[in-house]
Amino acid sequence: MHYRTLGGDRGPRISAVCLGTMPFGTTVDEPTSxxxxxxxxxxxxxxxxxxxNYACWVPGATGDESEVLLGRWLRSRRAADRTVVATxxxxxxxxxxxxxxxxxAEGLGATALRTAVEGSLRRLGTDRVDLYYAHVEDRGIPLEETVGTLAGFVQDGRVGTLGASNHATWRLAEARQTAAGRGLPGFRAVQQRHTYLRPRRDLSPGPQRETDEELLDYAAAHPDLTLLGYSPLMEGAYTREDRPLPERYDHPGSVVRLRVLAEVAAECGATANQVVLAWLMGGPAPVVPVIGVSSVAQLDECLAALDLVLDPYQRARLDTA
Incomplete structure (x- = not known):
């Protein structure tokens, strides 16, 4: 395993890949999880x-399932002290x-956030969360309210580090400036959708946000901000014939990038998934991939990407395809 520091030199030490547990307890059963x-x-x-809220969209689910299952694992394995938990x-x-x-959706108002953090702590069975994200932008709430409430969780010890997910880059920057101007803890991590293929721009992403060049530039210029990428493998679409490309990535530009990806994978003796993960982790603004898997075999494939190093020529071909 490789490691890095979350949120610059003041954050906790984390593994270079993050295990996403979104389907655990719903579409991935408890023994497998x-x-x-x-x-x-x-x-x-x-x-x-x-x-x-994971995975509240599954029929019969409430959104409790992932946190509850993770909490049971942390307690049964006595793993809380050696695990960095983000919710x-x-x-x-x-x-x-x-x-x-x-x-x-509950939104990012002060009352909703206070209710949310207490609920997460209860379901996880802990008194502290290492990384706490504002999950989706809420422009109906003043930034000062969201920033101040989240900072209070850090100050009272219930949260270690703050992050934002599914936020526009300008909104992230404004929130960080608001916190800094008030002398408060601010966002030190950002998690957005990120993969090798480029998305279409004529389709609305809904509440999800893509990692774009603006965010990559911002993260590269701010070493106290860790960039995480979710859905890096598009639920298996790179390697499984039964998983077509999501509509957002199904366009002529993807044909060329997929061809180059396959060429580089063959040169490396690796899978396309492993090359995608290595490409994310080794870029100018290194990304922590949030990997979602439904079997131990899939996890092992992803972990093997940690030791895959792309040479400059391979990376240039992938970047410019």
Whole structure:
């Protein structure tokens, strides 16, 4: 396993890949979820990611499932002290806001955030979260309110480091400036959708945000900000014939990039998934991939990417395809 520091030189030490637990307890059953977590820890993995709404869109689910299962694993393996846990607030369904998600998401107001952090701590069975994200932008709430409330969680010891997910770069920068101007802890991590293929620009991403050149430039210029990329492998679409490309990535430009990706993978004796992960981790603004897997075998494939080094020529071909 390789490691780095979260949020610059003041954050906790984390594994260079983060295990996403979004489907755990819903579409990935508990025995399989626990086996994946065990294997990740055995391999030296220390960084896991969940949220207070995972996976509320699955029929019959409430959004409790991922945090509850992760909490059981942390307790049963006595792993809390050696695991950096990230969770999120802002996108959990709130029935008082309406019957349908994501239109009824709780948002980032002070009351919602206070309720959210208490709920996450209870489900995880801990008194502290290492990394706490504002999950989805909420422009209906003043930044000062969100920033101040989240900073309070750090100050009272319930949260270690703050992050933002699915935020526009300018909004992230403004929030960080707001916190700095008030002498408060600010966002030191940002998690956005990020993969090798480029998305179409004529389709709305909805509440999800892509990592774009603006964010990459911003992260490269701010070493106190760690960039994480979720859905890097597009749920298997790079390697599985039964998983077509998502519509957002299905366009003529992807044909060339997929061809070059296959060429580089063959040169390296690696899978396309492993090359994508190595490309993310080794760029000018290094990315921590948040990997989502549904089996131990899939996890092992991803972990092998940690030792894959792309040479400058291969990276240039991938970048310019």
């Amino acid at each position: 626990l086996a994946i977590l065990d294997r990740f820890a055995e391999a030296g993995g220390t960084f896991v990611d969940t949220a207070n 999120k607030a802002g996108a959990r369904p709130d029935p008082a806001r309406g019957p349908r998600w994501p239109g009824n």
